[in-house]
């Protein structure tokens with residue numbers, strides 16, 4: 001595991017008019033790791049992700065990618081860095097098949113003609129690279145897929161383009177038990193393939209099942225970035241609902257006790 005974050009945010013502020021939604025937010029995502037981004041409704045998770053993906057401009061703060069300062073002014077900047085977001089609505093077209101969806105807007109062509117064999121091969125290779133066995137026919141219409149299969153296609157679409165950071169917004173929210181397990185396995189494989197994965201989730205079972213690190217937002221402030229093994233379910237719930245965890249010595253303005261790939265500092269030690 002690397003100790004250098006692939007993506008690092010420092011001092012991010014974001015307001016909508018008079019309402020400050022993000023306040024001096026620090027956040028890191030490491031290659032080969034799943035970082036869970038947790039927080040109550042309205043804590044600022046979606047806003048933070050929209051800042052990372054270039055949809056919202058930030059008011060203050062800096063982005064580093066691979067340790068180097070970068071600018072993210074629009075979604076194209078984020079895509080060029082290899083940052084992809086899989087939103088909850090998945091943005092798939094029901095009337096198109098899997099290959100068509102994976103290449104939508106970025107089709108491969110021979111002159112004016114679509115290069116179907118190449119696209120089909122790339123789609124197959126991507127799914128094979130993720131050890132996906134739940135999707136059998138690449139030419140199946142997306143309307144006929146289960147919720148888990150749809151999520152799989154959306155994730156495969158996101159990793160098709162040499163992405164380095166994949167942000168997943170509640171990927172299991174609409175799924176049953178078996179499909180949730182399959183999607184979580186896929187999330188884990190993304191990280192095992194070297195990607196920096198960010199998982200937004202309200203489901204603590206999912207968070208503890210699959211994440212290496214947990215970043216907790218409370219009312220627009222990052223109240224903890226910790227290794228998953230260094231925190232309990234109850235402590236995370238405390239951070240999400242109260243913005244602090246007495247037992248950990250973490251809380252508003254207290255920052256993080258996370259050291260990324262290095263062994264974690266003693267509980268309570270601020271970085």
Ligand SMILES: Nc1ncnc2c1ncn2[C@@H]1O[C@H](COP(=O)(O)OP(=O)(O)OP(=O)(O)O)[C@@H](O)[C@H]1O
Pocket residue numbers: 016019021039040041042043044045046047048
């Ligand atoms: N475009 C906007 N204009 C004004 N306020 C906004 C806008 N987008 C978000 N907010 C406010 O910012 C705060 C954070 O919202 P955000 O959607 O980022 O939270 P969240 O953690 O993703 O919540 P949820 O888990 O419910 O999706 C909320 O108070 C919300 O009302």
